[in-house]
Amino acid sequence: xxxxxxxxxxxxxxxxxxxxxxxxxxxxxxxxxxxxxxxxxxxxxxxxxxxxxxxxxxxxxxxxxxxxxxxxxxxxxxxxxxxxxxxxxxxxxxxxxxxxxxx
Amino acid sequence: xxxxxxxxxxxxxxxxxxxxxxxxxxxxxxxxxxxxxxxxxxxxxxxxxxxxxxxxxxxxxxxxxxxxxxxxxxxxxxxxxxxxxxxxxxxxxxxxxxxxxxxxxxxxxxxxxxxxxxxxxxxxxxxxxxxxxxxxxxxxxxxxxxxxxxxxxxxxxxxxxxxxxxxxxxxxxxxxxxxxxxxxxxxxxxxxxxxxxxxxxxxxxxxxxxxxxxxxxxxxxxxxxxxxxxxxxxxxxxxxxxxxxxxxxxxxxxxxxxxxxxxxxxxxxxxxxxxxxxxxxxxxxxxxxxxxxxxxxxxxxxxxxxxxxxxxxxxxxxxxxxxxxxxxxxxxxxxxxxxxxxxxxxxxxxxxxxxxxxxxxxxxxxxxxxxxxxxxxxxxxxxxxxxxxxxxxxxxxxxxxxxxxxxxxxxxxxxxxxxxxxxxxxxxxxxxxxxxxxxxxxxxxxxxxxxxxxxxxxxxxxxxxxxxxxxxxxxxxxxxxxxxxxxxxxxxxxxxxxxxxxxxxxxxxxxxxxxxxxxxxxxxxxxxxxxxxxxxxxxxxxxxxxxxxxxxxxxxxxxxxxxxxxxxxxxxxxxxxxxxxxxxxxxx
Numbered sequence: 052x053x054x055x056x057x058x059x060x061x062x063x064x065x066x067x068x069x070x071x072x073x074x075x076x077x078x079x080x081x082x083x084x085x086x087x088x089x090x091x092x093x094x095x096x097x098x099x100x101x102x103x104x105x106x107x108x109x110x111x112x113x114x115x116x117x118x119x120x121x122x123x124x125x126x127x128x129x130x131x132x133x134x135x136x137x138x139x140x141x142x143x144x145x146x147x148x149x150x151x152x153x154x
Numbered sequence: 155x156x157x158x159x160x161x162x163x164x165x166x167x168x169x170x171x172x173x174x175x176x177x178x179x180x181x182x183x184x185x186x187x188x189x190x191x192x193x194x195x196x197x198x199x200x201x202x203x204x205x206x207x208x209x210x211x212x213x214x215x216x217x218x219x220x221x222x223x224x225x226x227x228x229x230x231x232x233x234x235x236x237x238x239x240x241x242x243x244x245x246x247x248x249x250x251x252x253x254x255x256x257x258x259x260x261x262x263x264x265x266x267x268x269x270x271x272x273x274x275x276x277x278x279x280x281x282x283x284x285x286x287x288x289x290x291x292x293x294x295x296x297x298x299x300x301x302x303x304x305x306x307x308x309x310x311x312x313x314x315x316x317x318x319x320x321x322x323x324x325x326x327x328x329x330x331x332x333x334x335x336x337x338x339x340x341x342x343x344x345x346x347x348x349x350x351x352x353x354x355x356x357x358x359x360x361x362x363x364x365x366x367x368x369x370x371x372x373x374x375x376x377x378x379x380x381x382x383x384x385x386x387x388x389x390x391x392x393x394x395x396x397x398x399x400x401x402x403x404x405x406x407x408x409x410x411x412x413x414x415x416x417x418x419x420x421x422x423x424x425x426x427x428x429x430x431x432x433x434x435x436x437x438x439x440x441x442x443x444x445x446x447x448x449x450x451x452x453x454x455x456x457x458x459x460x461x462x463x464x465x466x467x468x469x470x471x472x473x474x475x476x477x478x479x480x481x482x483x484x485x486x487x488x489x490x491x492x493x494x495x496x497x498x499x500x501x502x503x504x505x506x507x508x509x510x511x512x513x514x515x516x517x518x519x520x521x522x523x524x525x526x527x528x529x530x531x532x533x534x535x536x537x538x539x540x541x542x543x544x545x546x547x548x549x550x551x552x553x554x555x556x557x558x559x560x561x562x563x564x565x566x567x568x569x570x571x572x573x574x575x576x577x578x579x580x581x582x583x584x585x586x587x588x589x590x591x592x593x594x595x596x597x598x599x600x601x602x603x604x605x606x607x608x609x610x611x612x613x614x615x616x617x618x619x620x621x622x623x624x625x626x627x628x629x630x631x632x633x634x635x636x637x638x639x640x641x642x643x644x645x646x647x648x649x650x651x652x653x654x655x656x657x658x659x660x661x662x663x664x665x666x667x668x669x670x671x672x673x674x675x676x677x678x679x680x681x682x683x684x685x686x687x688x689x690x691x692x693x694x695x696x697x698x699x700x701x702x703x704x705x706x707x708x709x710x711x712x713x714x715x716x717x718x719x720x721x722x723x724x725x726x727x728x729x730x731x732x733x734x735x736x737x738x739x740x741x742x
Contacts, residue, residue: 066169066204095176095193097200098264105261112256127193134271135264140256 053116054084055154057147060093064100073103076119080107083116087150091123096131108140118142122150155182160224163544163618167210167217167236172203174618175221178544179232181518182223186230186297195232195291198272201265202234202287210238210285216583220543229274234287240280241287359479360391367452367472368393371436371465374452376400379440379476381448382407390448400451436461438473442481450476478566515541519617519668519742522549523710525717525734533731534561534608535676536568542580545618549735550576551629552610552651553676564606571596572612586612587625587659594627594651594659601652608651611674617739620667625659627651630677633697637669639705641697668741671704671712678732679717682724691723709738 056079061068079086086107104119111117122144124132132138144150155161163178165171179199183192199221206219220235269276275290360379368374376394378401380387386404435453439446450473454461514522522539534554541547550572554564571593579589590612601607611629615622624632626646634642648659666672681690696716703715713736 063173065173065200066207067173095196097197097204098262098268099204101264102261105259109256109259109261126190130190130194131197131268135267137259140259 053118053154054082055087055151056084057087057089059089059091060096062092063095064093064103065095065097066099069099069103072100073107076103076107077110080110080114080117080119083114085116085118085120085154086111087144087147088119088121089123089147090121090125090128094125094127096128101131101135101137105137105140120144120150122147155186155223155225155230157225157227160222161544162220162222164218164220164546167207167219167238169204169207171219172200172207175203175219176200178221178618179223183230186225186293188294191294194272195230198269198289198291199232199234201269202232202289205241205265206234206236206238206285206287209241210236218583228293229290230293232273232289232291234285234289236285237283238285241278241285357390360476361393363472363476363479364391364393364450367450367469370472371452371469372462373454373458374465375454375458377450377452379448379450380405381440382446387448397453400453434458434460436466436469438469440473440477440480442477447477447480511538514539515547517541517544517547517617519740520547520615521709521738521740523713523734523736523738525713525732527732534565535678535731535733536565537674537676537733537735538569538572539735540573540576542576545616546580547615547617548572548576548580548586549613549615549674549737550610551674551676551733551735552608553629553678553731553733554608555606564600564604564608567597567600568593568608568610585625585661586614586623587661590625590627590651590659591657594657595655597651598655606652609677610651611646613672613674613737615666615737617666620665620739621663622666622672623661623663625661627659630675630680631693632675633673633700633704634664634666635671635673635700635704637667641700641704643693643697666739668739670739671709672737673700673704673713673716674735674737676731676733678730679720679734681730682720682732685724691720695723696720709736712736712738 058072058076058079061072064072076086076088088104104121107119111119120142123146124143129138132141132143144153161178161182163175165174176196176199180192180196183195187195203219203221210217217238218236220233222231222233222235224231224233266276269289272291273289274292275288277288279286279288364377364379368377374394376396377392378389378396379391381390382388383404386406389401389403392401434456435451438450438452440448440450450469452469510526511524514524524537524539526535526537535552536554537549537551539547539549552565552568552572554561554568572589575589575592575596579592584592590610593610597608608627609629610627611624611632612626613622613624613632624644625648627648628650629646631646632644634644636642644664645662649657675696680693680696683689684691699716699719703719704712706712706715713734717732717734
């Protein structure tokens with residue numbers, strides 16, 4: 052049974068707060084856990100935020116047990132993932148409960 | 155935003171300021187686009203701004219980032235200007251999508267890709283040391299549709315919207331042209347107003363003035379000034395190589411309004427020689443207090459370039475300036491003859507009232523109210539509110555010593571100086587103290603000449619940052635009310651303007667959160683006499699009045715109530731000018 056930790060993404064994930072978010076997430080990955088990034092409050096994400104998620108994904112790939120999945124994407128965030136085709140890279144779930152069931 | 159409308163905001167070029175731009179952009183687009191599209195547009199603007207902050211600026215102090223949003227035709231245009239390092243155009247390439255493995259996915263470069271995907275046009279160029287990033291987004295059909303239908307159904311609207319379009323297209327070019335000609339014009343105005351104070355002989359003044367008009371209006375080679383004298387226009391001054399027709403000493407007046415007269419006299423003089431190129435000569439009416447005083451005629455040879463709209467505007471402004479100066483000087487000579495009748499005083503007062511700002515600027519988050527009364531004689535108070543962009547507004551109040559003509563001329567000088575210096579220096583990020591120091595320098599000769607002093611207070615407010623900065627040259631200290639009603643008399647210090655050259659005025663800073671109010675005033679408000687003791691009521695009395703009234707109602711009613719309370723206490727007509735400017739930081 053993998054260890055799971057849920058991280059709430061901020062309301063706006065952008066250049067101004069991405070560093071703090073990334074540090075928290077990297078800490079969790081170091082412990083070999085699965086990160087579930089919960090986007091239910093997020094209505095804005097910019098390219099720096101996207102870059103951070105890609106970077107987390109790369110880090111997780113290099114570590115046993117670590118993984119990054121996303122859940123509860125708002126329409127605004129979904130739109131940007133579709134536009135950049137990054138949704139292909141991530142496991143995306145509708146709700147936190149769906150993640151728990153799958154894991 | 156409406157068709158033709160344009161809004162702009164300046165922030166410092168730092169990453170923590172980008173969110174401010176994002177919110178401003180959102181306000182501009184929310185009424186025009188769906189929520190989803192509005193978020194995307196916001197994203198594109200944020201990406202462009204992040205790019206500037208990251209690439210153009212390392213950590214420069216005087217960096218800025220301007221966002222200009224324009225509703226132009228069926229599009230919304232976003233222009234970002236910054237003074238940082240040039241942008242590498244190659245980096246505008248989008249990242250590759252040919253990735254199979256996670257390791258190959260790029261972590262950078264998504265910003266430019268997003269801008270390109272969201273906007274219809276993304277264009278970057280370097281212009282005179284400024285980076286210009288322009289992005290264009292087509293408006294949704296449901297917004298453009300009604301607009302087009304309206305233009306088809308009515309010729310008037312058609313004309314209006316086309317005018318808007320034309321205006322916004324030439325707005326930028328004009329702005330540059332206007333800035334340089336405005337500066338030139340202000341310099342000329344400035345020396346004009348100085349002349350009128352020095353020269354009591356109207357004819358000498360007119361010859362000097364005409365020389366200045368000719369040097370100010372592009373390419374003008376000759377000019378005349380005629381004054382109305384009963385039913386005829388009499389030649390009072392001429393300069394340059396005037397055509398013979400222009401030098402006829404007297405001409406009958408036959409227009410029934412100043413404008414009609416100006417146009418009629420233009421036709422009469424030049425119907426033969428200048429047929430077909432009427433703009434080689436301009437005729438401007440000089441209109442005093444609802445009274446036609448005369449005409450200014452300016453011309454140049456027909457083979458030269460046509461007068462531009464800018465020239466016409468400049469000439470028009472100069473004719474107005476001559477009107478004020480002439481009225482002033484007429485009044486002045488009469489004053490010397492001890493014939494200062496009630497009517498003339500009324501004229502002088504009314505002329506000074508022309509300087510009173512009629513429309514205070516509208517800016518989100520702030521509300522202004524201005525009260526300006528002149529005492530029985532004309533006086534030296536001046537106040538103005540100058541909006542530079544959607545997050546910068548200057549409030550200036552000044553009070554020249556004494557009353558009468560010299561004080562009132564200094565109010566005029568003050569008007570010229572503050573407008574030209576703020577206009578010139580705002581983009582350079584100069585502080586209020588710096589501006590006061592410059593005004594002191596520019597006007598130093600005049601202060602010396604007249605032995606005049608002037609107090610002044612300049613406040614710069616940035617409502618989005620809940621912040622204000624100010625500097626004072628011996629002016630009455632402003633009173634600030636915190637949102638909870640606590641009053642504070644703000645620190646002021648420093649010499650009056652005109653005391654010493656080279657003074658550096660200090661800057662003070664203050665928070666101005668929503669709910670806060672600021673009261674600026676001239677000493678007329680604290681110097682009013684107690685009706686029983688005959689002593690000046692002073693600041694303590696004003697503070698007591700403000701305690702009750704500054705936070706009541708909106709700022710308009712609050713200022714009116716303070717004014718009324720003070721006047722009631724004196725029980726007689728006011729002796730000095732009183733100016734009050736109230737500023738309220740309203741809740742967003």
